[in-house]
Amino acid sequence: MQKNKNSSTRNFINLNEIDIGQLHNIMSFAHDVKKSRYGYIELLKNKSFILLFDEPSTRTRISFELAITQLGGNSIFLDPSTSQLGRGESIQDTAKVISRYVDGIIIRNASHKDLHEFANNSNISVINALTNLSHPCQIMADLMTLHEHFGTIENINVAWVGDGNNVANTWIQAAQVFGFNLKMAVPQEYKPNQDYLKKALDNNAKIVISQDINNIISDADCIITDTWMSMNDKTTNSDKKVGILERYQVNTRLFELAPKHAIFLHCLPAHRGQEVTDEVIDSPRSLVYQQAENRLHIQKGILKYCFDN
Numbered sequence: 450m451q452k453n454k455n456s457s458t459r460n461f462i463n464l465n466e467i468d469i470g471q472l473h474n475i476m477s478f479a480h481d482v483k484k485s486r487y488g489y490i491e492l493l494k495n496k497s498f499i500l501l502f503d504e505p506s507t508r509t510r511i512s513f514e515l516a517i518t519q520l521g522g523n524s525i526f527l528d529p530s531t532s533q534l535g536r537g538e539s540i541q542d543t544a545k546v547i548s549r550y551v552d553g554i555i556i557r558n559a560s561h562k563d564l565h566e567f568a569n570n571s572n573i574s575v576i577n578a579l580t581n582l583s584h585p586c587q588i589m590a591d592l593m594t595l596h597e598h599f600g601t602i603e604n605i606n607v608a609w610v611g612d613g614n615n616v617a618n619t620w621i622q623a624a625q626v627f628g629f630n631l632k633m634a635v636p637q638e639y640k641p642n643q644d645y646l647k648k649a650l651d652n653n654a655k656i657v658i659s660q661d662i663n664n665i666i667s668d669a670d671c672i673i674t675d676t677w678m679s680m681n682d683k684t685t686n687s688d689k690k691v692g693i694l695e696r697y698q699v700n701t702r703l704f705e706l707a708p709k710h711a712i713f714l715h716c717l718p719a720h721r722g723q724e725v726t727d728e729v730i731d732s733p734r735s736l737v738y739q740q741a742e743n744r745l746h747i748q749k750g751i752l753k754y755c756f757d758n
């Protein structure tokens with residue numbers, strides 16, 4: 450587990466570093482707080498936070514800022530262009546200074562390595578709001594959405610179709626810790642992180658990876674995709690990548706091959722007409738807006754895990 454200098458602080462960096470009981474507690478609290486949106490105003494009273502984002506965000510920024518406010522805390526948003534980080538101040542110095550001002554930091558950073566560097570040089574809790582490798586807050590909201598819809602996430606069949614990106618990596622970690630079945634249809638050229646996959650398989654995760662899309666979705670309870678060109682994507686030839694991924698588009702023809710009860714999830718923003726068509730994302734079987742709303746509720750669970758223990 451990732452340690453920072455103060456052993457009593459809790460980070461939220463990768464799902465497989467957190468006790469499964471704590472992950473269930475986070476989800477359970479999110480369900481409670483969804484029923485009572487303004488019911489926990491004392492939880493973060495007098496606590497201050499920084500959101501340090503070096504990449505754009507709609508859902509993650511809004512949901513964390515609102516979650517902190519609605520739990521009684523306060524936050525400041527920082528980005529490199531308006532802080533000294535953008536002029537070359539080191540992560541080490543920034544982390545040491547920020548640790549003296551606030552109780553916690555929520556970081557969206559293009560480099561997972563830099564996120565660890567920040568955590569290693571701070572004594573406050575660090576929450577991963579997306580890196581090039583993982584997006585754990587997102588997948589917790591997705592799992593909450595599955596739990597709401599199916600009443601369970603145990604033994605559920607999740608099908609990932611498309612790019613093996615940071616969100617796909619986090620589904621692998623989620624399958625490792627929650628134990629559901631994960632099947633992934635990804636091209637050979639754009640596979641998910643092989644270290645994450647090996648670690649999950651070594652821990653008996655039920656994960657299948659294939660290029661046979663029909664087989665992957667034939668027993669799916671949920672089909673998930675994501676943009677083909679993520680913010681951190683270093684691909685130089687995007688036309689080539691899009692060309693390879695075209696057969697992985699989640700469209701009506703593909704969706705009809707899944708069981709009738711299967712639902713669709715996408716963390717958004719969607720590139721309509723690329724990884725998903727309007728017919729699928731706007732269909733009654735798409736839960737993408739419920740999924741986006743659940744970002745707010747699950748962030749509260751994550752904040753409680755880190756700051757109210």
Ligand code: CP
Pocket residue numbers: 505506507508509510579587716717718
């Ligand atoms: N899904 C997600 O992280 O959305 P934002 O990039 O808008 O925060």
